[in-house]
Amino acid sequence: MFDATRPAHAPADHPKVKMGRVGVLLANLGTPDDYTYWPMRRYLNEFLSDRRVIDYPAWKWQPILQGIILSKRPFSSGEAYKSIWNHDKGESPLMTITKDQTAKIKQAMQDRYGDQVMVDFCMRYGNPSTKSKMRQMVSEGCDRILFFPLYPHYAGATTATANDQFFRALMEETWQPASRTVPSYYDEPAYIDALAVSVENAYAAMETKPDILVCSYHGMPERYLQQGDPYHCQCVKTSRLLKERLGWSDDQLISTFQSRFGPEEWLKPYTVDHVADLARQGKKKIAVIAPAFSADCIETLEEINEEIKESFEEAGGEQFTYIPCLNDDDTHIRALSKVIQDNLRGWLD
Structure with missing residues (x-):
């Protein structure tokens, strides 16, 4: 453990402070x-x-x-x-999964770095707040913090707002820790491989293989793309890399966008409409995966596995398979741990 000590060259009466640790603060969207x-x-x-x-x-x-x-x-x-809802634990699935991810990443970091690294998680909205967890890390002696928004793809409404909240918390610190933010990892080979393994395992368990794999990404207004948000381009590249890793042809995998809100035009095609079109076109067996989500949540467990599934079946679809998010699967934890280690270079080697 890191005990409080006097800073180097400080006078004898200087109060002891905890310092010298590196914090890894994972961040997800949030939950009620x-x-x-x-x-x-x-x-x-x-x-x-x-x-x-x-x-x-x-x-x-x-x-x-x-x-x-x-x-x-x-x-x-x-x-x-x-x-x-996870009624046994009194929390949303996102909270349960994020806790499990954090525990596994904490163990991976301890195996590599020992007590030098402190790992915890926060939520952009709701609890535990970014401010409370950052404050705890500073009080535990973290003079360097790596902030890791758990979004493979950058978007202003996800990665940027998580970073904003982290920076706001830093503004309230008298002695700010040195800080880094982890960039998007949509093309990280270990992440692509984890996605591919999840697809391969799901397909291997099916008696009848799907006609097509739908990669359903969270949507955003089209004008955000025109304003320079790279999200759409990064999603399309993830789909291409996944298709190449699986060794598939172009007609075996498509990209769509879900969760449209409000009157504006959003990124297309819309998942809920397109799966119905697929059924009407004779694609009676489909699988759906959500590469933009690091953990299953309301948008996957309820929207995809209920609303989007219903749209497909009402249009004549016969076999709908939802492939879960990577969650705390060991291939995912290894991918996230590699991203963390890459971003800790220079602080810890």
Whole structure:
């Protein structure tokens, strides 16, 4: 353990402080504390008030959000969360999985670096907050922190807003730790390999192979792409690299986008519509994977495995297989650990 000591060259009466450790702070989107109305409302208010997520002027958006959306959506979203909730642990699947990922990464870092590295996680929205976990790391002697948003692909509404929150927390520190943020890892070979292994294992367990694999990514308004957000390009490259790693032809894998919100045009094709088109075109057996999510959550367990599945089956689809996110699978943990180790170079070798 790292005990408090006097800084080098400090006078004898200088108070002892903990220092010398490196913190690895994992970050994911977030989760409500419960699926009932008020916890859902607090979570949705924080999430939908983020200008990185909804960039309409506050004078226009906030009356709609506070007066209409937050009076109704907590009920419907709460029902969706209730359908996937981990009732045994009293938390959402995202929270359970993130805890499991953190525990495995912590062990991997300890095996490599010993007590030099402290590993923990935070959420951009909800609890545990970025500020509380960063403060804890500083108090435990972390004078360097590697902040790792668990999004393979960069987007302003995910990676950037997580980084923003981390920087806000740094602004409140009297003695700021040296800090780094982990960039997107959408083309990291170990990540692509982990995706491919998950597909290969899923296909090997099926009696009848799917006609096509649908890579469903979270969507965003098309104008974000025009403004320079690289998300779409990175998603398309991940699909291409996955297809090449699997040794497949172009007609065996497609990319689509889900979770459209609001009246704007979003990235296309829309998953919920396109799977129905596939069924009508004779693709009666499909598999769906969500490469942009590091952990299963409401968008995968409820939206893909219920809403999108229903759209496919109502259009005549016969076999729908959802391939889970990489979650805490050992191939995923090795990929994430490699990304961490690469970004710790110069601090720890």
